Amino acid sequence: MNSASQNEEILGSALQIIKVEDRRTRDIFIRLPWSLYKNDPVWVPPLLVERREHLSPENPYFEHAICSLWLAFRNGNPVGRISAQVDQLHLEHYQDDTGFWGMLEAEDNLETFQKLLNTAESWLCSQGMKRARGPFNLSINQECGLLINGFDTPPSMMMGHVPPYYAQHIEQCGYGKEKDLLAYMIDGDVxxxxxxxxxxxxxxxxxxxxxxxxxxxxxxxxxxxxxxxxxxxxxxxxxxxxxxxxxxxxxxxxxxxxxxxxxxxxxxxxxxxxxxxxxxxxxxxxxxxxxxxxxxxxxxxxxxxxxxxxxxxxxxxxxxxxxxxxxxxxxxxxxxxxxxxxxxxxxxxxxxxxxxxxxxxxxxxxxxxxxxxxxxxxxxxxxxxxx
Incomplete structure (x- = not known):
């Protein structure tokens, strides 16, 4: 589907999921958090140049993994995004048919979360995966995990930040806890x-x-x-x-x-x-x-x-x-x-x-x-x- 056809379909539907396949939609994908977090005082805008490099073929992660990206539009406005990844190194290491999703950002709307996650899950199934795990942006050696506690302070570098409603909606979509990752703060003069x-x-x-x-x-x-x-x-x-x-x-x-x-x-x-x-x-x-x-x-x-x-x-x-x-x-x-x-x-x-x-x-x-x-x-x- 070309960009013109995508635009017509987006404008004709209340909520539409499209695949990121060109530079224009990739730029929308990268910039989406700015509209969602504009009123969040502790969110730190990432460097655009770094985000573009992260999703470019030059990222060595893609030497052993494949990834697809999608955007959610509501009445023509971008309101969500998600990625799905299959990592060959993980499959060789664990042989567990597990795929991953990440880069998840969305408005406070259960339908948006459901459609984004369902899209990622369907793609993972098409790749032979039997289990989904996330969020990973894009791997466990990069930014991973969903913030569930500590919303009132800015995230440190290469750590995530989301509003509290993310966890609620993800769990409503059938996901359960696999592991918690903890962040500690230490004073310099103890x-x-x-x-x-x-x-x-x-x-x-x-x-x-x-x-x-x-x-x-x-x-x-x-x-x-x-x-x-x-x-x-x-x-x-x-x-x-x-x-x-x-x-x-x-x-x-x-x-x-x-x-x-x-x-x-x-x-x-x-x-x-x-x-x-x-x-x-x-x-x-x-x-x-x-x-x-x-x-x-x-x-x-x-x-x-x-x-x-x-x-x-x-x-x-x-x-x-x-x-x-x-x-x-x-x-x-x-x-x-x-x-x-x-x-x-x-x-x-x-x-x-x-x-x-x-x-x-x-x-x-x-x-x-x-x-x-x-x-x-x-x-x-x-x-x-x-x-």
Whole structure:
């Protein structure tokens, strides 16, 4: 169906779902949140250039996944959107015939949610999937989960924000909880606890930490890549980063990387754990309305290089699986998080979000709480049996 035919059909129906197949509809898809969140004081408009890149064929996610996008129009006005994805890496890893949906945005209307989700589900069935899971924008290694608690504060970078009615309508469409993902907030100046001091004292001769080396950035990123894929391998829903995905992520975030905020921990001289903390990009772009031109670039560079954001996010963190659930593993976690606390003070960062953490990861949750961390947002992954 060409664009003219689509326009005629849209205008002739109260609610119409169309597939995104050209540049015009893709642009409507990307810009839709602006109309839905115009009165939401804590929503942060994403950078349009980043959203376009995210959905472009250049995203290495599409080297192992296929995706379709749809828009919902009511009386000719865009009121909703959704994506559906089939990830070959997931299918090879789990062999569970599970497909995914995401990028969901919609007006407060059950019919709109029903038609969008039904469209995504039908497409997943046509691809041989027997179960739907979401939201994933687009994979578990990108933004995922639906906000169900913590609506009154702005989202941190690469974390989502939706109004409370989303969860209600998704559940009315037959979806149930599969897993909750937790976000914690930690103050930058919490005093060490007794247990933290004891663990670090007992392991001080075996654990050393260092910042990443500008002269050997690629080598250090390969170390982090290797530790991450090992550390997360047994976690629920895990899909390994491909080498191209990881290098693409590093390239995208390079402007935010500060060597003092990326640490590698070694046990007896062998890399064993890491942490990556980034200044919160959302704090720097909140008033740019998604645009970097003509003056957005200058504002962004000044805010990141001169006036550092006062909030940050621990985006990636991991400990080799052989040390997990051991005292040495706990000491590694205490050490890298503790190092971050010392470093953020230098950059003027006052609060750090640590996200996301699986609800059943009790060990890490206890360590975060020992740092004074408080759970302040909850994101939910939903699932539903299909055809």
């Amino acid at each position: 005093e060490p606890s007794t247990i933290r001091k004891m663990l670090l004292r007992r392991t001080q001769n075996r654990i050393q930490t260092r910042i990443i080396r500008a002269s050997e950035m690629d080598k250090d990123m390969e170390i982090i890549f290797s530790i991450f894929n090992d550390a997360w391998a047994k976690n629920w829903g895990f899909i390994p980063f491909t080498p191209h995905e990881f290098t693409h992520l590093v390239k995208d975030l390079k402007m935010l990387l500060k060597k003092q905020l990326v640490r590698i921990a070694e046990v007896d001289g062998i890399p064993a754990a890491f942490v990556v903390l980034l200044p919160n990009l959302n704090e720097a772009i909140y008033d740019l309305n998604g645009a970097l031109f003509p003056f957005g670039w200058l504002k962004l560079l000044w805010r990141l290089k001169v006036k550092c954001p006062q909030t940050g996010r621990i985006l990636l963190m991991g400990t080799l699986s052989k040390y997990q659930k051991t005292l040495l593993g706990a000491a590694l976690a205490y050490r890298v998080i503790g190092d971050m606390q010392e470093a953020v003070i230098k950059y003027g960062i006052k609060k750090v979000e640590l996200s996301w953490v699986l609800e059943n990861n009790v060990g890490v949750r206890d360590i975060i709480k020992d740092f004074g961390g408080r759970q302040y947002k909850t994101y939910r992954i939903y699932g539903k049996e299909l055809c």
